[in-house]
Amino acid sequence: MLFADKLGMPKKIKDLAESLDLEVTNHHDPEFDAKLCALIFGELTDKYPSYQELIRKIDDQPKTNNNYFNQPSEDVLEENEEHLSNYQITQNELENIDLIGKGIVITGNFSIEREEIKTFLMKIGGQIKSGITGKVDFP
Structure with a gap:
């Protein structure tokens, strides 16, 4: 979720998954959420030629301040x-x-x-x- 935040993407796992067109079927089940996190990470790394480039991109981005957590959906x-x-x-x-x-x-x-x-x-x-x-x- 830190990667997503640094890239200006949604921080909530459900919203982030949906923004990446990943199916969310059993949200809040720990095993499902762990697998979903792995899929999200895979999607993020697919957007960059290498893991190192993704990390470099994340480190170069200032933390977003989009008040995502201060705005209830x-x-x-x-x-x-x-x-x-x-x-x-x-x-x-x-x-x-x-x-x-x-x-x-x-x-x-x-x-x-x-x-x-x-x-x-x-x-x-x-x-x-x-x-x-x-x-x-x-x-």
């Missing part, structure tokens, strides 16, 4: 519309949530920058964790 919005309405809270309710000492992992797609989320959560007492462990209260 229409599918994601539709799938989560009911959840969004059921769990939507006001700014006042958000600021009054008791997170003092609670471990939080920030995952998913957001319409605002992660650093802004992290700053807010820490301001109201949350402890930001880098991964899921026994010390996480809100993954």
